[in-house]
Amino acid sequence: MDESKPKDECAQVTYNFKCSECGMNEETHYKGVSPPFSRKIQLKYPSYVMKDPFSPPGKGEILILGADCAICGKAVCISKQCSIFYLKTYCLKCVQNSMDKFPAEVTNKVKKS
Ligand SMILES: [Zn+2]
Ligand SMILES: [Zn+2]
Structure with missing residues (x-):
């Protein structure tokens, strides 16, 4: 098999996303509010987005990995442990x-951990 590197995948620009809290490291395909590979989806806030690897091509399903903290600007994943x-x-x-x-509803969640 000689199809390990499809051309369109090679040309893809990726953004490295690293959570500043847990250290999760992933390549994401887009950072922003309107992923070009999913025209229907408009996010409210800039997020690190990757294509859903389990979604059929053209479907435009996405996974949101995280976003930048609104205060310190560090990237954090969407895990409850991190953001x-x-x-x-x-x-x-x-x-x-x-x-x-x-x-209190927000800070209570933090205090528990
Ligand atoms: Zn994290
Ligand atoms: Zn922060």
Whole structure:
């Protein structure tokens, strides 16, 4: 078999996403709000997006891996251990440093861990 490197896959620009909390390292295909490979989807906030590897080509299914923290700008994954989504994405460190800026429903989740 000689099809290990399809041309369209080679030409793909990838962005390295590394979660600043857990260190998860993935290649993502897009960072922003409207992934070019999925015209239907418009995200509310810039996120690191990869094509869903299990979705048939042309379907445009996507996976969101994470986003930049709205305070410190570090990339964090969407895991509950790493970030909290409250209007925007925040890393847990920033939430812990600014507990007074967040409602109890948010800070309670952080305190538990
Ligand atoms: Zn993480
Ligand atoms: Zn942060």
